[in-house]
Amino acid sequence: MVKILSEKLNIINKKNGSIFPILKSTSEFFSSFGEVYISSLDSGVTRAWKKHKSLVQYFVVPIGEVKFVFLVDEKKGKNRFKEIIIGESNYSFIKVPSNVWYGFSNICSNTSYVVNVIDLPHSEGNSESRDYKDNPLEGYSW
Amino acid sequence: MVKILSEKLNIINKKNGSIFPILKSTSEFFSSFGEVYISSLDSGVTRAWKKHKSLVQYFVVPIGEVKFVFLVDEKKGKNRFKEIIIGESNYSFIKVPSNVWYGFSNICSNTSYVVNVIDLPHSEGNSESRDYKDNPLEGYSW
Numbered sequence: 001m002v003k004i005l006s007e008k009l010n011i012i013n014k015k016n017g018s019i020f021p022i023l024k025s026t027s028e029f030f031s032s033f034g035e036v037y038i039s040s041l042d043s044g045v046t047r048a049w050k051k052h053k054s055l056v057q058y059f060v061v062p063i064g065e066v067k068f069v070f071l072v073d074e075k076k077g078k079n080r081f082k083e084i085i086i087g088e089s090n091y092s093f094i095k096v097p098s099n100v101w102y103g104f105s106n107i108c109s110n111t112s113y114v115v116n117v118i119d120l121p122h123s124e125g126n127s128e129s130r131d132y133k134d135n136p137l138e139g140y141s142w
Numbered sequence: 143m144v145k146i147l148s149e150k151l152n153i154i155n156k157k158n159g160s161i162f163p164i165l166k167s168t169s170e171f172f173s174s175f176g177e178v179y180i181s182s183l184d185s186g187v188t189r190a191w192k193k194h195k196s197l198v199q200y201f202v203v204p205i206g207e208v209k210f211v212f213l214v215d216e217k218k219g220k221n222r223f224k225e226i227i228i229g230e231s232n233y234s235f236i237k238v239p240s241n242v243w244y245g246f247s248n249i250c251s252n253t254s255y256v257v258n259v260i261d262l263p264h265s266e267g268n269s270e271s272r273d274y275k276d277n278p279l280e281g282y283s284w
Contacts, residue, residue: 010277015183016183016187016236017181017182017183017187017253018181018182019179019180019182019185020179020180020181020182021179022178022179022180023177023178024263025176025177025178025262025263026163026263027177033167034167034233035164035165035166035167036164036165036178036257037161037163037164038164038204038257039160039161039162040159040160040161040162040204041158041159042158045158045159051262061213062255063205064253066174067279094224096243105227111159113204113205113255115180115257116143116176117178117224120167121166121167121168131220141267
């Protein structure tokens with residue numbers, strides 16, 4: 001079964017604002033830096049399914065609330081999925097190994113913002129996707 | 143005079159959300175990765191002045207609008223400052239060399255979010271700060 005790491009990060013509240021730590025090079029969860037970007041997602045929107053062949057992903061959600069779902073054990077008729085909700089009220093990272101089908105859905109009433117740090121820069125042909133509506137994964141309905 | 147780099151980044155608009163590129167390891171503006179974090183800043187709030195002795199900073203503002211100010215030429219009685227406004231309506235990065243006094247102010251009516259990518263992880267004693275109210279820099283008033 002695939003192991004999806006997720007651990008709490010400590011928001012530092014300051015006068016008139018906060019610091020949201022994301023990732024340090026000295027973290028045990030850091031390997032190498034390829035790219036960092038942010039995806040915004042309107043309320044209620046789902047993006048699924050995706051899989052990256054070689055890159056490792058590291059997600060945080062400083063604004064909003066997002067449900068991530070991972071296919072952690074792939075067996076015909078017995079697929080197993082792991083759900084993890086992160087966001088403002090559970091400020092945590094999720095680290096996703098390569099070659100895992102995943103998807104995510106904005107479950108709050110406002111736009112959510114997902115920060116993604118990947119260990120290699122994006123390149124064409126490095127990822128697969130299948131539409132969760134037309135081509136669902138057996139055993140999970142969004 | 144200190145050179146502060148700032149260039150436009152292209153937001154990719156998708157159905158029901160957007161992608162905000164921040165930094166890639168293949169960018170000519172990337173040197174090394176130390177840490178990435180986000181600072182939120184309430185409307186109208188100013189944080190100034192700060193200076194980092196050895197680290198290089200790379201800022202983007204995906205949400206809100208922030209005015210950055212840099213002391214680019216320090217001469218008694220003739221300090222020169224550079225102002226750069228970045229945010230949702232001017233989605234750009236700013237790259238700041240080490241040893242530059244800088245400050246920033248949230249000039250929009252909502253909370254702004256500043257993403258900061260630095261080339262070394264933060265450490266104590268690596269930065270200086272002086273309160274812009276009690277100890278202003280000659281030639282600039284916030």
